[in-house]
Amino acid sequence: xxxxxxxxxxxxxxxGRKIALDGVCFRATAGQVYGxxxxxxxxxxxxxxxxxxLLRAAxxxxxxxxxxxxxxxVRVLGRVGxxxxxxxxxxxxxxxxxxxxTQAFHPTWDASYAGELIETFGLDPSKKVRExxxxxxxxxxxxxxxxxRPELLILDEPSAGLDAVVxxxxxxxxxxTVVDDGRTVIFSSHLLEEVERMSxxxxxxxxxxxxxxxxxxxxxxxxxRSRVRFAEHFEQPPVLDTALAMEGGGRAWxxxxxGSLERFHHSVLALGGEIVESRDATLEEIFxxxxxxxxxxxxAA
Amino acid sequence: xxxxxxxxxxxxxYRQIVNQVKxxxxxxxxxxxxxxxxxxxxxxxxxxxxNTIVKAYDELEISGVVHKRRGSGxxxxxxxxxxxxxxxxxxxxxxxxxxxxxxxxxxFTADDILRMVRERKAAMDPAADAEPKEVEK
Numbered sequence: 150x151x152x153x154x155x156x157x158x159x160x161x162x163x164x165g166r167k168i169a170l171d172g173v174c175f176r177a178t179a180g181q182v183y184g185x186x187x188x189x190x191x192x193x194x195x196x197x198x199x200x201x202x203l204l205r206a207a208x209x210x211x212x213x214x215x216x217x218x219x220x221x222x223v224r225v226l227g228r229v230g231x232x233x234x235x236x237x238x239x240x241x242x243x244x245x246x247x248x249x250x251t252q253a254f255h256p257t258w259d260a261s262y263a264g265e266l267i268e269t270f271g272l273d274p275s276k277k278v279r280e281x282x283x284x285x286x287x288x289x290x291x292x293x294x295x296x297x298r299p300e301l302l303i304l305d306e307p308s309a310g311l312d313a314v315v316x317x318x319x320x321x322x323x324x325x326t327v328v329d330d331g332r333t334v335i336f337s338s339h340l341l342e343e344v345e346r347m348s349x350x351x352x353x354x355x356x357x358x359x360x361x362x363x364x365x366x367x368x369x370x371x372x373x374r375s376r377v378r379f380a381e382h383f384e385q386p387p388v389l390d391t392a393l394a395m396e397g398g399g400r401a402w403x404x405x406x407x408g409s410l411e412r413f414h415h416s417v418l419a420l421g422g423e424i425v426e427s428r429d430a431t432l433e434e435i436f437x438x439x440x441x442x443x444x445x446x447x448x449a450a
Numbered sequence: 451x452x453x454x455x456x457x458x459x460x461x462x463x464y465r466q467i468v469n470q471v472k473x474x475x476x477x478x479x480x481x482x483x484x485x486x487x488x489x490x491x492x493x494x495x496x497x498x499x500x501n502t503i504v505k506a507y508d509e510l511e512i513s514g515v516v517h518k519r520r521g522s523g524x525x526x527x528x529x530x531x532x533x534x535x536x537x538x539x540x541x542x543x544x545x546x547x548x549x550x551x552x553x554x555x556x557x558f559t560a561d562d563i564l565r566m567v568r569e570r571k572a573a574m575d576p577a578a579d580a581e582p583k584e585v586e587k
Binding site for chain 1: 455457458459460461462463464489490493494496497498499500501502551555
């Protein structure tokens with residue numbers, strides 16, 4: 150426990166003139182679940198591709214289990230399980246062939262675990278990948294990603310476009326990976342409720358930069374959502390210190406704010422208002438507040 | 451174990467588990483000596499990271515609600531009456547706080563609420579309490 154499984158330092162990457170990653174630092178220690186969140190194009194997939202050695206670090210460094218995944222792919226990839234958003238699987242293979250093929254790369258392959266998962270998912274081993282539904286493809290990809298019991302499981306938008314049953318299978322796989330002797334999971338998702346439940350740590354990317362990173366409970370604790378009532382009506386959102394996002398109208402407003410509660414309270418009082426209720430913000434509220442901030446700043450100068 | 455997680459109410463998940471286990475113990479739905487589900491089982495049931503369950507069980511152990519037996523599991527501790535009382539009070543007080551906040555919004559005073567509580571109690575259970583009834587507000 151406590152050992153660095155992934156260590157990304159000051160990683161930057163551009164595709165042509167588009168900056169995909171900008172000075173990203175990211176660390177993962179054993180036995181923890183890491184959630185990556187961010188809008189489409191924020192850099193999540195690009196970061197993941199660096200961890201897998203599919204992209205070479207132009208500036209900065211990437212280490213997985215202490216190795217550079219581009220220079221020592223065998224030492225890294227044998228210990229990693231990966232499910233991509235596109236779930237690139239060989240279309241012409243049957244499921245049982247896919248398993249035999251994947252097994253060949255992984256000496257730690259656990260055939261009985263693979264068999265158990267295939268049975269639980271109700272997959273027909275004689276079916277070809279191209280005949281599978283979207284959900285079945287995800288399940289087959291999941292078996293291939295976890296049956297060698299990887300020390301590091303990386304899932305890129307594993308839930309995208311899947312129904313509740315398959316999403317549950319994926320969450321179960323995450324739980325099993327972590328419970329069994331402290332292995333590590335990194336997953337990206339746009340389903341913030343899922344991230345909130347499954348992550349010990351969360352990293353938020355925005356325009357290729359890390360805008361937020363830390364233990365989930367700490368992150369949430371540093372943002373509050375308060376309901377505020379004023380004596381007078383406001384047509385426009387009132388300007389409040391430390392506020393990041395506001396909705397409501399007239400006398401009643403709901404505000405997501407960060408930092409000092411006292412500063413916020415002061416500025417509410419100064420406008421003749423009172424705080425009706427305060428609680429830690431949810432990840433979704435934080436995400437929307439941070440994303441909205443660049444469009445429409447409501448923070449006081 | 452009957453636990454419900456709500457990710458929209460702003461309370462950390464481990465704390466929701468701690469509160470609900472304390473409630474189950476205080477209300478007698480979990481009995482002293484009874485075993486809590488293993489971490490893996492509860493994590494799979496609730497769809498939360500196993501470390502959250504570890505954190506919740508650790509906190510329950512620190513507050514004396516459960517104890518761990520080496521090599522086996524996590525068990526509800528023998529009844530500690532003052533603890534149960536404190537916990538029962540806490541549960542009711544939380545509800546009272548919510549009630550008072552809402553009453554304040556609707557312009558009722560604490561005295562109004564006290565009177566209304568007695569009225570409701572009398573209406574639910576007419577035989578138990580022979581106090582004269584007021585019917586206003």
